[in-house]
Amino acid sequence: MIFQFKVIDHLENLMIYKNKWDNMAKKLNNQNPFLEFQWIKAWWETIGNGREVEIYALFIDEEIIGFIPLERKTLRTNHIEYSFIANGDASYMDFLVDPTHHKQALNFMLDYLLKKEEEVSISMFGLVENGNTSKYLDWYLEKNAVEYDFTRVVAPYISINQEDQTSYFYKRRKSFALNRLEKKFEQQGEVVFEPLTEVNYQKIYKIFEERWKMKNDTSGFSSELSKCFHNKLITETNLAVVDGLFLDKELVAYTFGYRIRGTYIGFSIAFNPNFDCFGLGNILDRKIIEKSFEVGDSIFDFSIGFEPYKFNWATEIQYIRNYYFGNKNASKVVKKKNFKRLLKEKLKKSKRIVYFKRNTLGKWSFYLRNPFRILTSFKKFFHFSKSEIYNLPAKKLGKEFVEEQQISLIHLQKMKNSKQFINNSFKESKYFILNNRNMYEVNNNLIVNKNWNSTIELPKNAVYINGPIVKEEICHWNDQEIFISINALERNKRKILRKSEFLKQTTIYSINFLKFHRFFGKKLKLKSPKRYKFI
Missing domain, CATH: 3.40.630.30 (Gcn5-related N-acetyltransferase (GNAT))
Structure with a gap:
């Protein structure tokens, strides 16, 4: 049984083997999409264009028995590195070889590559640990005393x-x-x-x-x-x-x-x-x-x-294995690279380092590219606010006709401060435009404020409104008790509220300093984490 091979190093030559490749994949019931002909062709036409792709077509007595998709890199004058193609683009990779000749085909190809006079290193990534290629590769490397190591990564399914x-x-x-x-x-x-x-x-x-x-x-x-x-x-x-x-x-x-x-x-x-x-x-x-x-x-x-x-x-x-090994001439390079790979693998297992x-x-990179955003971020970590809560008993204002139009979440996400609107929508706030003029946030369960990390639960038959204080419009919700929060420095709003017979309920203080958060005020009682209710 004599093995032979042809090197496919041009995309046009690969097309000759399309039917053979597809038939082999079907015969093997290949479930690795990165080994499919159409995937490799699309990759070679785009990302792989210009790279030294070397796909080895293996033959026995002129009958094709499989393919080994490799890529060649010249790292320096006398050092060649072979690896599976599409490293970084494919999660898994392997040989596409008739199982009856799999072990012999692997031995044949490694003998050919490792016995070259140049320094040769080989990277084989994405191999399933309990798959045949990993087993045969371990056997070959141990038998021939080849300098090697491998890293592992988990693949849940x-x-x-x-x-x-x-x-x-x-x-x-x-x-x-x-x-x-x-x-x-x-x-x-x-x-x-x-x-x-x-x-x-x-x-x-x-x-x-x-x-x-x-x-x-x-x-x-x-x-x-x-x-x-x-x-x-x-x-x-x-x-x-x-x-x-x-x-x-x-x-x-x-x-x-x-x-x-x-x-x-x-x-x-x-x-x-x-x-x-x-x-x-x-x-x-x-x-x-x-x-x-x-x-x-x-x-x-x-x-x-x-x-x-x-x-x-x-x-x-x-578990998926990533092997790295080479011939004796490349032993120093292999040892050095394997040390770096093993160190990198250990670091990746640390959630703290990864995060x-x-x-x-x-985030730091983002702020360096967008320095004006630093001030916005600074306010999130270092912030103090003093707010006042006012309420108006139900049916205190006369009812007037108001044209109401609810704003969908999709329209809200196209507006400025969209994240705040969406977060408040998650907390059951709804947004309306009245009389084609003013926008109001309305919540029947909670008082929410962009400066707070907490919320206040409303009493029954009450509604929270956030928007312009226009008496002719807020009366639209006065079938229920109305609650409004304002910044303590907004004196004009305070005057309007008092003229409209709103009563001050309490004052709220909110402090953010890095990871320290404090939220307090009179007449409040903690009901659950970050949620208060009126006493």
Whole structure:
């Protein structure tokens, strides 16, 4: 049995093997989308264009038995590094080889690469730990005393075909308070989760950038090359699955993943950060998992990563190995690089370090790019406010005709201070325009104030109003007792309130100093964390 190979280093040459590649993937029941011909072709046409791609087509007696997709890099004059293609773009990678020749094919290729006279190092990432390639690779490296090491990363997943959908979600009903959050979100308008059409493809990148603008993004999902690549996948292949969450026909969140032969692999998920209070990330996860049950998937894979939410949803885990090794001439380089890789892996397992790098450094970077935003942030951490609460008994003012128009959440998120409006909507505030002139915030349960970290519960048959104090308009709500809060320095508003027979109820003090928060006032009693009620 004599092995032979041909190196495919031009995209035109790859096209010759399309049918062979597709047939091999089908024969092996390949469930790795990153090994599919259409994925590799789209990557090579975009991100991989200009790179030294070397895909090895393996033969026995002129019969093709598989493919090994590699990329070659010249690190210095006498050092060559081979790696699987698409490092950083693919979560998993492997050989696509007939299983009867898998071990021999691996031995053959490694013998060929490692026996070169130059310094040669090899990086093989994305290998499933209990898969055949990892087992055969361990055997080869130990047998031939090759200098090597590997790092591991976890990949949580759900065995959909072993779970009952009803009991699966019932067990997790309290983990994310999903029923309550979904109900609140659905009260804001018409909510639809459905596949994206071409009209909305470009919007996912805007949502991604908005979501990550104050964080360190290492995925490069919205870079120009990545956009071209993902657009090709969406429009020219049947691998990519892109679903959107719409509120009143406006895209507010999306999921991007791959579905192949009964396996779904999540790749990117993001939502408009203004809607963070509604827990859209968890709502999205639930929607796509429900869809996975409905279409009859066997596996729902969250892809690699230690993110806590993955473990809350997952039923099982697998480990993915990233190997690095080389020939004797490259031993110093291999030792040095493996030390760095192992150190990096340990650092990634520390939540504090990961959050510091992603969130804290991301914020600092954002403020350096937008220095005028520093003052706004400063006010959040160092703030003192003194507010006065006034109330007016029910039916104190005469009723007048007022034209009322409620503002939808989608329209609110397009306004200035949209995040504040949406957060207040989550706390059951509604916004109205009266007489096509003034906008009012109305809440039948709570007194909310942008300067407070707490809320005050209203008594029964009462309403809180925030907006211009126009007697002819606020009388619209005087069927109930009206509560209004003003800044203690707003003397003109105080005079108007007193003339309109409002009575001062109490004075509220709110202090923010870094992580220290204090909220107090007379006639108040703490009912639950950050919620008070009148005595």
